Amino acid sequence: MNRRKLITVSAVLAVASLAVTAVPAQAAEVGVSSTEIKLGMTLPMTGTASPGYSKIPAAVKAYFDYVNANGGINGRKLTLVVKDDQYVPTQAVAKTNELILKDKVMALLAPLGTANNKAVASVVNPGRRGIPVLFVNTGFSGFADKKKYPTTFSVLPSYIMEAKIMSEYIKDNFDGKKLGLIYQDDDFGDDALAGFKQAGINFAVKVPYASGSQSGTTAAGWVQKLQAGGAEVVILFGVSSATAAALGTAAVMKYAPQWILGSVGGDATTIKAAGVPAGVLYNAVGASFAPATTDTNDEYVKLFQDIYLKANPTQTFDNNVMIGMNSAFLTAQAIQAAGKNPTRKSLIAAIEKSGSTFASAALVPLNYSTTSHIGYNGYWFGKYSPTGDLKPAGGVYTVYTTDSGDGAVVKSTYKRPAMPAKGLPN
């Protein structure tokens, strides 16, 4: 089908219809009532992929409840409908359809996983439906392609960016060492490979694993390959369960290289919950774009921790919670910026127009504009403490930024603006 022609015809008709018919009264937007704005999220809440990620909805809800308790956004409460996709793409499609067709949400918020988001984009096609997909929980660089995913906004720095920045860290700190890489053998890992290649990093041993195949048994095979290849520094570019399998198995096999954990699989709470002792994490290198979750001097950490633990007193405030609450904070600002009677269209326009100025806990800038749906673009590196907490090297956040192309990695001069009063949208 000639889509360009159809678009042109549609545009002409849109104008034409104004000329020949009375303008109908504007219908209320789907998912927006006089009292509520409904958002939907899919992610693994059960199953082997759920640890860590399953805390995100409670984190988002905690922040939304905080906003609601403070008057909501223009008098409307923010509500979140959560669907468990078990990290299965076909399930994500079914659940997203439910969110759109049955729950009638205004927008999708932080759907998780590269394959799942790609499946939803292909089958449900939120872009075609004009449904905003806010702050997807994947760093796959492709989702920032506005042409292909016109209503999708990335938020995490891309895996290419992460690999490029990680490469600089490696060059600065482990020059001349034999490098090993364990990576997920899909678009997630491909992005990382592209970033390392861009940075000129060569690996003595590369161990790909198919998503879902990670276990203690398969990890033993990884470790054997790394040992045989003499890898002294090993980068783990996979999900938390793969990180935990690798670290736990390597410890048992008495293999102790310098570990570098990618941000996706580097959440200490999740790794420890999988049975890996904190001591195994000790001295591993990690990365984040948000402040350390133990950094209670940070005003965002302090506020988010307070909000979250009041709502979830038996839980631990960790990186997944931090990122979830930060996305909720961005969402509240986006909806506020979308006007008194927000629509899907005005929500997208608001992020494009003002998203780069949204307040945020992150230590790197947002890059939204009318031509860019790229979120954050940088990382700081640190080391895990004896208790397994990621802390910046020397107690100072040294942030580097880059892009998903061939741009240089540069030391960031970004100064995070002060948090708005009470951590609420202005």
Next chain:
Amino acid sequence: MKLSLTKSRFVGLISATALITGVLVSIPVAANAAPACDGKSPVQTCGGVTSDGAPYVMMVPANFNGMVALYSHGYRYNIDIPAGIPLIGGYKITNTPEPIPGGNSEVAKYFFSQGVAIVGSGFARQGWNPDSAIKTNVELIGLFKDKFTATTKVVAWGESLGGVITQGLAEKYPDLVSAVAPMCMADNVPAELTMAGDFLWGIKTLFDPSIKGGNYSAGDAGNAEAYGDLIKVFTVMGKLKAALSTGAWPDTSSATGKALAAGGIPSRSALLLLGLLAGLPTQSAHFDSVNGPDGALKLSFPLAVSPALAILENGTNAAALAILATQDVELQAGGAIFDNTKTNYSARIDTERVIYNAALSGNSAISAMLGALSAANPGAPRAVGNADAIAAMNALHSNSGVINVPTILMTGVADPITPAGASQRVVDAYAMQAADEKLAAFADYKATKTYTAPAKKLLMIWNTTPASWTKFDATGSPIATTPAAQGTNHCNFTSAQLVLVAKTLVSAGESGKLPTAGLIKAAVRRAGNLSIDSLYRAPLLKYYNEQ
């Protein structure tokens, strides 16, 4: 193309048809003559044979209101299938008339209650037959009108290949029909046989190079070659099924297949890749690619195994079609019609390789498999078609998708024989047509200052799948004996869904326009498992190289 995997379903279809046609047995039938009628009430039955030799049935209620519904049946194999062939053996060529889908008495009852007559033939030729079948239908309409002079409206509907015939009738002879309903409509023959041929070529190339896979001989020798291929393909499918958990490759695998096996790629990943390359649905009658058994396989089953099982179910149907329809069309076209010498399989699965990455065993495995299937690998020789035969195939009847009369499409979103993309192609074409019609109406408005909005002429009804449907027994093994889930299998409609289409067809035939959106929404909801979501989009068949 009313192909069905199960012999019992096909037999059931014929039996159900017999319920309606049984009364014809005692009716004298004269070839190429006026229909002979039994004069019974409340429904009289007439029979006859068209000039090309197609037996037909007309059933006319006493309260005949002037409308007749012409039904076109789907694909029937054009050769007998010996009893020894698994799954479809014992089939005999038949041209038993089918005036109502599958002899469905509920649908017939509905028509009769409205005073609508039904008519349908068994067509003179089986196999891929739209060219002759459309002519048969034109003659049949004339015969009916001649016999029942009170006839004022003809509506037409059909399933599968009958959908192609119905759409073709509306495209070529819009003055003859007031409304049409092509259901689970096949695509044009090159698109359908590309899908089937791609899958069959892949099975041959990786799992059993002794499969002929096309370029069949003429006559009995060609039939024997086709029978041999059916047995070999079903045998390979059986071996793949048995090895689903171990990933072992069939002992008949090619050197290319064995090399992939040696590289640690499980056979289920290769099977899934072949299904994706061909464009087969990854959800099937019993496998939803969503559910897993409780326990250790809860995640890995839907992620890594279920899509391959779905391809196994769907692909068996596709392979049978590939063999039998290819052989039939080759006979009509005069040579080999499948040619993949220029097919870039790698470019076909940009999205699918991400979604099904785990089941395909990761990017390294995908790259290895695509490399093995590339034209550059002498161990995977491409099929070379006969240019004249391909031209002859392309000259067979094709539908453009133009909508001339109110049209109702209904199809399953995971139909493995006539993928939903076949209907999507018509939806896309109509979107362009409707846009042009609106522009023309606006141009008229500028000239006359009177705006008449063009009527919407197409209703697309998607037969959707449930949220999940794979069931497991107490040991965690999937159960594959339950009825096929809605939205899966070929033309798998309930009576309620068929009656909904019949009602809409009658309404559109009477009024000349489709019912209002509100009425349709309510009716669709009542019929169950249907959607008229205008923003749903099924992928086109891979033949169209949509990316």
